[in-house]
Amino acid sequence: MSILGGGIFKGMAVTLRNFLGSYTNKKERLPTIDYSWRADGALPQGIGDYPKEKGEQLSDTTTVTEYSRNFPMLLHDGGEPMDTVRCVACQICERECPPQCIYIEKDYDENGKYIKRPAVFDIDVSVCMSCQICVEVCPFDAIVMNSQFELSTPDRFGGLLMRRDDLLKSNDYYHKIHPEEAAARDAKIAAEKAAKEAKKKAAAEKARAAAEKKATEAAKEDAK
Amino acid sequence: MNEEISFWILSAIAVLGALVAVRKRNLIHGVFALLVFFAGLSGLFLLLLAEFIAAVQVLVYIGAVGVLLLFAIMLTERVAGDDDRRMISRGWSWGLLAAAAVFVVLLLRPIQQLPSQDAAQPIKPSVEALGHKLINPYVVTLEVLALLLTAALIGAVTAAQGLRMPKEEDSPE
Amino acid sequence: MSFELLIDILIATVPLMLIFATVFAFTTWLERKALARIQNRIGPNKVGIPCTRIGLFGLGQPTADGIKMIFKENIVPTGADRLFHLLAPILALIPSMLVLCFLPLDFPWLNENSVKAFLLDGAVIFFFAITGLNTLAVFMAGWASRNKYSLLGGMRAVAQMISYEIPLVLSAVIVVMMVGSLDAAEIAGEQKGGNWFVFYPWGFAAFVIFFIAALAETNRSPFDLPEAESEIIAGYFTEYSGFKFALFFLAEYIAMFAISGLAVTLFLGGGDGPGLAVLPWLSVIWFLAKIFALIAVMIWLRGTLPRLRVDQLMGFAWKFMLPLSILNIFVAGFAWHAKQLDSQFIMVITWVISLAVLYGAASGLNQLNRGKVRPREYKYAE
Structure with a gap:
């Protein structure tokens, strides 16, 4: 028989482990990377401290990581x-x-x-x-x-x-x-295009074959 | 002096609350005005050193009855009320008569006793005394009231059970 | 009004408000930090000393939040009840601030002759009466916003608060029975020298029930249905912004402190702790430390438990907590009579029996409420 409310204590143990671990075992328990307040060049796109000076605008390609998403x-x-x-x-x-x-x-x-x-x-x-x-x-x-x-x-x-x-x-x-995603998307478009093309070709082939068959049948008919 | 100022402030709050509660067309506003009246009344009880009554006034009237009224109002339509701003409704004379009669009946004895009371008599805070009173002379009354409330509770449960919708058959959707 | 009386009242009440308002700011920081660490995040760490890069672990965050809140635009929705929309946050704050006065804090700056904040015979019953007013403020906010989510949040809050107030009061009744007084100072005085009520079986059960009900009363996770973000946005304060929102926030946290303070008074010995004989003013420190311990557990639970469903919430209050707390009153009554016999042996037997009865009842109720759990059926997915 399990202890009454034991599940709560089990869960609390897990969260306590996370809490304490975030101070002792940062690598495993604290994967958050502090992107701001860093030296220049440490960020993927070289943003560094943000903003460096008052009124400074970042470039059009402002992004934090390759995997950040904001608006369409x-x-x-x-x-x-x-x-x-x-x-x-x-x-x-x-x-x-x-x-x-x-x-x-x-x-x-x-x-x-x-x-x-x-x-x-x-x-x-x-x-x-x-x-x-x-x-x-x-x-x-x-x-x-x-x-x-x-x-x-x-x-x-x-x-x-x-x-x-x-x-x-x-x-x-x-x-x-988003280099990875863009490459995957381009590949997908290319594949779809190729597939479409192949399908079109196949359809054309089939139509041609059908027409030929019909023609030969018609010829046979004529021969009879 | 302090008590007098407090008395007038609290009385004003209570009377104003009661008036607004009667006059307001919007039910929710009315309920909250009624609660202000209750709060003023509980302040008056506190002024009379009747702490327990004051606490119960807040607990039962503001806490329980107020919430009950709000629940009841949320189940009705047209909470905001009609925009009818007539000052006095039709049967006002009968209402006045009834109010006067209740007033006289309730206050007859206290008014008769008034001159003989010594107002400055110190009263001890009396939660303990009240407890003894409730358990010793008034225990039967208390128990009967408890029984009544239990019956009401069971009735409420039964009513709620009866309201349950017939179980729907497994519809294809 | 005599001038001395006014000064006395101010000396008693102003520090109380200031202490708890400051502690509130610190608690928000603590909560955000602790929750972040539980969820493998860093939490606030940027706002420290202005114009420098000194973070101070983000300790400036409450100040920054406060400044932001004050200067934010105050938006009142079209069609809202403007008066009630304004009154609701104020009405929410008043009772939570007021009940702080009933806590038996022995402030070092108050001597025996000076007025304590409130010296009431029935402090405990007043506490419950006034905390109940929070419900009305929440409903008022929900109704005045003229927003269906706000109204839903308000109604949820009302239903939840009146359900959980019953086990809350019934578990406090045990302490009142044992002490024979409703006076908070007397209750705290009874537990001097480590004789805390939480160390008795019935007291412990009452404490657990009280704590769970207190979580529900203050809308803390896992009972935060009135402000469930994933279901009804922010519940009753969806339509609040700026300083009014800050007032709601403040009221919620002050209510947390107040109810933790009551739990400390009733079950955890009030200001009792080691070192009191040498330094009597340490009792304030002990009291606040115990409050903070309870708050820490609340934050910890918030980081751990998911939110309950509405039917689970109601079922838990009426089918589990209520019967258990009523049974606990009986157990405590028997224990009180056993104590009058003044025999060590009988006391031991009482302990064993009450432990068995309470645990058995709790697990029995748990089994009864379990219901028929069957694996989830998928109707349309293959």
Whole structure:
């Protein structure tokens, strides 16, 4: 028979071990790395003390580690952003977003024909909860997480509403801040593209074979 | 002197609380005003050196009855009340009559005894005496009250049991 | 009003408030630090002396928090009851501050002739009466915010507090029975010389029940359902910001100190401890040290236990704590009668029997409440 309330004491022993261990056995019990207050160059991107001086701005690639995530951004493949933007304004992310912080309008040309890109793409980062669901549902790998954290602004409403042009970031930038993830994503896109291509080829092959077969059958029929 | 100032302040609090409790259309405001009245009353008891009564006033009236009222109000609709600001409702004369009658009945004996009481007589704080009184002469009353409360409790449990929804069949959803 | 009386009252009450407000700031730091260490984090370590890089283990954090709280914008939601929204934090703070006066602290600056904070015959019953007012403040905050989460938090708080107040009071009744007085100073005096009530079986059971109920009364984890972040945001103070929020925070911690102080008074001997014969003012130190020990256990439990479900919470109060505390009153009554016989042998027998009865009842209730536990069924997942 176990002692009444023994589970609580067992749990308390575990937490006590953690508490004391964090002072004696830092390596195992205190994996938190104190990134700030360090010498220059000690950080992954060389941030060092932050901020070094009053009013100093960090670069556009501000990130703490490769694995930090903050708010979403839109990817384009280099060059003029709106020409190579991956987003086709399908609005899947808008519908999936749990706090509904994404707002998208489709883009039309002068004839009223839908061109596959967003005219408006707003994310209210004061509402966004950084859940990454938009990243997971995007079929075009167009929306991924940025890790920029310097977002404080004196304007509570306008300053925290990210417009399309604020959100657009190049794939190179993505590779810079999250190299591992970006490489994996590129590989996946390439694989998907190859698979699609192969499928298309196979379909074409099949259609050709079918047509040939039909032709031969027709010829046979004719011969009869 | 100190007692007099305290008495007037506490009385003012109690009377104001009671008035607001009656006048307010918003039920929650009314309940809290009533609780202010109770608090003023308990202060008056404290002034009379009736500590135990004061404590019980806070414990039972503010703590228990207040919460009970709030629970009851949360189960009703239209907590904010109608926006009807008529000063006096229709049957006011009957209400006044009833209030006067209760006042006379309650205060007849104390008023008769008033001149003979020596107000300056020191009273000893008396939790212990009260305990003895409760256990010795009034023990039957206490027990009957306890029985009544137990019956009410059992009744409440039964009522709550009866309210239980019929168990739903396993729906496909 | 005589001037001396006013001075006396101020001497008795102002240091009390100052001590506990300061200790509150330190406790928030301690809690954050301890929780962080339990969760393998560092905790606050940056704020120390301004304009320098001296961290002082983050001891400046409470000051920084305080400054932030005071200067933060005070947001009142549209449609909120503005008056009640303002009154609720104040109403939350008053009872928690008031009950501090009932603790039997022997302050060295008070001589025998001077007024103690409150010299009441029924200090214990007043303590319970006034802590109960917290419930109303919590409900008021929840209702005035005009926010469904706040209201849910408020109603949860009310239900929880009135449920756990019963075992809390019933376990205190045992001490009152044993001493035969409701006076806090007398209760503490009875336990002089290591004769603490927690060292008796019935006293220990009462202490455990009291401590658990106190956790629930002060909304501490694992009973922090009224402010369950994962379910109802911050519960009743979701809509509070700035200084009003700080007041709620302060009230919660002061209530923690007060109820720990009562536990120390009732079960842990009050200001009793070694060295009192030489330095009588040490009793204040001992009292505060014991309070801190209890607070440390509260923080430790918060770092350990997950939050209870609402039905578990209610079931625990009504099906486990209440029967056990009523049984404990009977046991203590028998023990009191056994003590009157003044025989060592009978006392030993009483100890053994009461230990057996209490433990048996506790584990029996535990078995009864266990319910039918079966492995979880998944309806749709394969």
